[in-house]
Amino acid sequence: MKKLFLFLFFIANTIFAEAQFSLSDNHHFILKNQKPFVWIGDTAWELFHRLNREEADQYLKKRAEQGFTLIQAVVLAEFDGLHTPNPYGNTPLKNDDPTQPNESYFEHVDYIIQKAEEYGLTIGLLPTWGDxxxxxxxxxxxxxFNEVNAKIYGKWIGQRYKNKQHIIWILGGDRNPQNNQHIAIWRAMASGIEDGVGGSDKAFITFHPQPNQKGASEWFHDDKWLDFNMFQNGHCRDQAIYNKIYQAYLYQPIKPVLDAEPIYEDHPVCFNANDLGVSSAYDVRKYAYLDVFAGAFGHTYGCHDIWQFYAPNQEAVNNPHIYWQEALLLPGANQMKFLRKLIESYPITERIPDQSLIIENDLAAAERIQATRGSSYAWVYTAAGKAFTLVLGKISGKQLKAFWYDPKTGISKPSFVIENQGQQKMSPPSTGYGNDWVLVLEDTSNQK
Incomplete structure (x- = not known):
């Protein structure tokens, strides 16, 4: 009996210690507990540094209610994160030494990570900002950081959170490596994290760069620790990030890809509010749908007032407009759940980008039409409600159920049936700026 108990104990602990995150069979998607993980993220970079526990709870609770699945946050933060204390008067390191972490600071990080788990949120954890x-x-x-202390710090923080199965590790922190020394430091930190959590198979790691052509893959694509590729787009309006996403989708070896820092809602467009204004819900929504339809496995939303948790008596960057509590309710944030709803309504891991579904398949971003499909369904996003020519016969079924899905509201228009052959002109319910629509097609033989 004792031997049986020990055996069961061993099995239970082995199962618990297994990595929660893994790749789908085709390596284009992430799995969580062997089920597709729909990454709908938010950039809360200063979460650990600027919010007290009650505020952190308020933020996490609201984002969970809004359908977000992941929060990106930084331990050694951007706003003088080594010297400006958190709300409890603690800084993260002693003597600016990564090998001497301050336990009091990390107890606050522990609390927030635990709260995120209670709300069903994954934490995209950056051990440090790139500065x-x-x-x-x-x-x-x-x-x-140097190679030696980066590995020590990586191992320490990996060990601290090795039993937190809702963490995805993010290196980089908005800095592109400038030389081989920088690359070596990041590799050393990744190696330390792997050692700390108990092996490379238990650490799920990526890299958050500045805008560039290949994302994290520019430096680390062949590194085994890089489990998936990340981009950011530079906070400009109507950039062709979907092309970068699609090119990365094709890289070998295959790795998942997403835009982890798009244009933020309520952000000065291209950092030039005087000439270009600030971004809208429509701006952030376009990036989300174009990127996902181009091959991204998920998407990160961001808000200019929230990433820095703008509040009275806080240092502010690039003129945020409203305090973070009010910004939680901006329309773009509330609309991300409609993308999640669409993704989760169909088989996830079989979906591929496919511009051959449409004739008008190479338009510029402002009026872009982007298509994706599975074996028995297809989606076509028209960014400005522009009509397009649908090329049929790409999915199964003699007849297809079709309907228009509104990314602003998550509401579908009444469905209609079309023959699955030849070509057919499709005209959305409305057209022009701000009138984006998704055409959804389903094999009617799969309907119950």
């Missing part, structure tokens, strides 16, 4: 490796012209720094 602690390369300060550049705008970072606070100081530059404190």
């Amino acid at each position: 602690k490796i390369w300060k550049s012209s705008w970072g606070t720094g100081p530059e404190i």
Whole structure:
């Protein structure tokens, strides 16, 4: 009996220790507990640094209610994160030394990570913002990492959270490596994290770059620790990030890809509010649908007032407009759940980008038409409600159920049936700026 108990105990602990995140069989999607994980993220970079426990609870609770699945946050934060204390008067390191973490600071990080788990949220955990490796012209720094202490810190923080199965590790922190030393430091930190959590198969890691052509893959695509590729788009309106996403979708070896820092809602467009204004819900919505339909496995939303948790008496960057509590209710954030609803309504891991579904398949971003499909369903996003020519026969079924899905409301228009052959002109319910629509097609033989 004792031997049986020990055996069952061993099995239970082995199962618990298994990595929660893995790749789908085709390596284009992420699985959580062997089921497709729909990444609908938010950039809450200063979450651990600026919010107290009650505020963090308010933020996480609301994002969970809004359908978000993942929160991106930084331990060694951007706003003088080494020297400006958190709300409880604690800084993260002693003597700016990554090998001397301050337990009191990390107890607050522990609390927030635990709260996220209670709300069913995954944490995209950045061990440090990139200015602690390369300060550049705008970072606070100081530059404190080298290969040796990066590995020690990575191992320490990996060990601390090795039993938290709702963490995805994100290196990079808005800095592109400038030389081989920077690359070596990031690799050392990744190696330390893997050691800390108990092996490479138990750490799920990516890299958050500045805008570039290949995302994280520019430096690390062949590194085994890089489980998926990330982009950011530079906060400009109507950039062809979907092309970068699709090119990355084709890289070998195959790895999932997404835009992890798109244009933020209520952000100065291209950092130039005087000439270009600030971004709208429509701006952030277009990136979400175009990127996902181009091959991204999920998407990160962001809000200019929230990433920095703008509040009275807080340092502010690039003129945020409203305090973060009010910004939680901006329309773009509330509309991300409609993308999640669409993704989860159909077989996820079989979906591929396919511009051959439409004749008008190479339009510019402002009026882009982007298509994706599974074996028995297809979606076509028209960014400005522009009519298009549908090429049929790409999915199964003699007849197809078709309907228009509104990304603004998550409401579908009444369905109609079309023959699954030849070509057919499709005209959305409305057209023009702000009138984006998704045409949804289903094999009627699969209907119950």
